[in-house]
Amino acid sequence: MSVSRPYQPLLLRLLHGLTGLCAIAAIVTAYWTYTTYDNRWGGLPLPRWSAIEGIHGTFGLWTLLLFPVFAIYALRRGQRRLLQPESGRHLQLIGKPVWWYTLHRTANSLMLLALTVALFSGKMMGSTWLPMGELTHVWYTIHLLSWVMLVAALALHLLLSAKIGGTSLLLSIVDWRFRQPDHPRHWWPQIVTQQQTWSWGAIALWFQALTAYKVTEFSILLSLAIAWVLPMFKY
Numbered sequence: 363m364s365v366s367r368p369y370q371p372l373l374l375r376l377l378h379g380l381t382g383l384c385a386i387a388a389i390v391t392a393y394w395t396y397t398t399y400d401n402r403w404g405g406l407p408l409p410r411w412s413a414i415e416g417i418h419g420t421f422g423l424w425t426l427l428l429f430p431v432f433a434i435y436a437l438r439r440g441q442r443r444l445l446q447p448e449s450g451r452h453l454q455l456i457g458k459p460v461w462w463y464t465l466h467r468t469a470n471s472l473m474l475l476a477l478t479v480a481l482f483s484g485k486m487m488g489s490t491w492l493p494m495g496e497l498t499h500v501w502y503t504i505h506l507l508s509w510v511m512l513v514a515a516l517a518l519h520l521l522l523s524a525k526i527g528g529t530s531l532l533l534s535i536v537d538w539r540f541r542q543p544d545h546p547r548h549w550w551p552q553i554v555t556q557q558q559t560w561s562w563g564a565i566a567l568w569f570q571a572l573t574a575y576k577v578t579e580f581s582i583l584l585s586l587a588i589a590w591v592l593p594m595f596k597y
Contacts, residue, residue, distance in 0.1 A: 371538040377432040384425040391418035399492035426481050430586045437579045445471045462526050469518035476515045478582050480508035485589040
């Protein structure tokens, strides 16, 4: 393996790749759904296809299945790739390398937040709203806005990844070679070891030392849990 290419953990590459593919498919089919049933603000002249809403929902469901696992990984083991306590100060150093790295971490964080809002608002929508022409529901409006946020965050994520790491960083996320400690047979023992550190005392201590990052982490995971449970009671 080339020493000049950044190394990405295998589990990160798998979760990032699968979640990313499903999310991008959901983004594309969401736009087609919008042009089919809404199109109040104009759009590409795509053919009207009533089945596209179900296809979009399928990709959204797959994203919702994968994203909680990816979010836990990103928020815990991938924390250094997200906003840090000193990020506000670093954003004032415009043009310097740390400024670009902080912008990249900001884009990564925005991706997590935008995808959380998109998945949550999508689960809150009714399946008959669009076919019946009911376009004024609050959750549908939030879902539309989350699509805009998600597209902007995805564009920033790709552009800033290319800026700070070039082609080598972009290729490292799709490189299937991995180091021995990253072998899948080590994943379960690592999970078991991590679980052994969990206790009610540790959880209580975690809440006692709350930070903005912890609040965001808890909010994202709680929102994903609610997205599964609340739709059962919304009718």
